[in-house]
Amino acid sequence: MKALFSDGSVREEEDALHVLRHTTSHVLAQAVKRLYPETKLAIGPAIADGFYYDVDREGGFTDADLEKIEEEMRKIVKENLKVETFTLPRAEAIKLMEEKKEDYKVQLIKDLPEDAAISFYKQGEFTDLCAGPHVLYTKQCKAFKLTSLAGAYWRGDEHNKMLTRIYGTVFENKEDLDKYLAMLEEAKKRDHRRLGKELGIFMFSEEGPGFPFFLPNGMTLKNTLLNYWRGIHFPEGYKEISTPLILNKHLWEMSGHWDHYKDNMYTTTIDDEPYCIKPMNCPGSTIVFASESRSYRDLPLRLGEFGIVHRHERSGTLHGLFRVRCFTQDDSHIYVTPDQIEQEITNVVRIIDRVYRQFGFKYHVELSTRPKDSMGSDEDWENATNGLIHALGTIGLPYTVNEGDGAFYGPKIDFHLEDSIGRTWQCGTIQLDFQMPQRFNLEYVGADGEKHHPVMIHRVVFGSVERFMGILIEHYAGKFPVWLAPVQVKVLSVSEKSREYAAKVTSRLMAAGIRVENDARDEKIGYKIREAQLQRVPYMLVIGEKESEEGTSVAVRSRDRGDLGSCTTEEFISTVLRQNAERQD
């Protein structure tokens, strides 16, 4: 697509959508200024699937305003204004924006380098500070739609004023826009919050905002995942422990949590003593480590725990199973000698990759470095961070750096997974920690007969089992593979005459260890199939008079492939058991 660059030249620009979106954000700002001239403009960039503009107006905006703005934007598009650009020296640029009373723009210019020439873009009566590039005429922005209204802090800092952010999207033509909107509709159908309810996996109650309830199907899914986890980890030398939910407050003071994490911690009192409900499992694990003397021969010591943690998250941040106040971490704390760090991190990365591959997940990796609020010496942090960088380099894993997002006790490697609409959520993480072993005075006896502090690796693969389940639900759109399906087989009797044999088949499958349910209701077979299908049960066994009389066979219907014809019950059982054992999709 041809684009107008800030040097005044018109050249081809690869990322057509980006340019188009950026220009449409200007069209949005222009419409807002026409309708509400007192509004001050902040920033208006193109983003992954659209654009936004942050604006500041006394009283804000409502959904009704959005419609008016959209209408005005349509006019601007129709006027087909020519987009022009010009540059000004800094002082004049500031003067221009001051005249227009665009306080935020003035601030933006003042933050640019002293000697920079400041570029502007102009369409009709509207002029905006902008680096460009832009499309050539406003008519190109016709396939747009404003999508939502939100608050956003000036410069992303919650101490600053909250502005109104207007979100929209635009495509090169109406078909693409409609396709995108239809895709969003489709994605809504796989939303884990909706499917979680429909499939009887989990629920929430007003009595406990952010605290999920797991229903029978959800517990089956969760336990299946945990057993899969055990099957992966035990052969890798992990041992499983369990530590208390509630521990004395002084432990949390010692670990540093009270200093650095207390805003997220729930507390209680027992016998007049203050206690904390654990937000992390590490202090409990250190108590286990310290409970007996350890030798270098015991290391790496890999202590795993399905730890239930409670964290106070701000009410506006809760989001289905993705962001809760109580969740299960598939946690492990690995105690190593300094020269075991790299090998052990490599092992963990391999496990995480193996697990994510099992589910066919795409993921990306981030290295999170020292946050502002942290503890420990500069030297420790540097060593730990370099250790992670070195390990990542050795493995050859591509990653981006997430500055200042580490844990308060150490840097970390984060693994992010995508949900159904492309938002990413941190799941796996590997954290390198020199602090806890010092704070809790953890020691092992080295080959030299001296005592040494071990290094602690905190790591999770699923991350939060709850969040992981949410991702899984959306990934499969509820159609779990046989090995994960809460109900693997549904037996459907055609009529009363086949009830007895259906019950027999059900018990035979149950005895074989298959998760099976028998639908013996007085309903037509089509109705029962519809229901089982909506519940995404992988296999349905249709049991009618034919099967009852024959006595050894079943008619198999697959959720994905429809009627498969009949086979013997034993054949069917071995098929399901094999798919279950091999974890086939």
Added chain:
RNA sequence: GCCGCUGUGGCUAAGGGGUAUAGCGACGCCUUGGUAAGGCGUAGGUCGAGGGUUCAAUUCCCUCCAGCGGCUCCA
């Protein structure tokens, strides 16, 4: 927590100053039906909670709670 929106039987929704509708589901009866909804009937709601305005509030106003989309924060 902040900004905007939403909150009606188990679920999905309609309605709107004169105390409520429908579909699905549940239950009962009839039907015994072979691969995605058989028929008839019955029950079920202090319209999120608390205040206010009004002769009268589920409807208008305020506060709170919860949910949704974002921001900030994070597994």
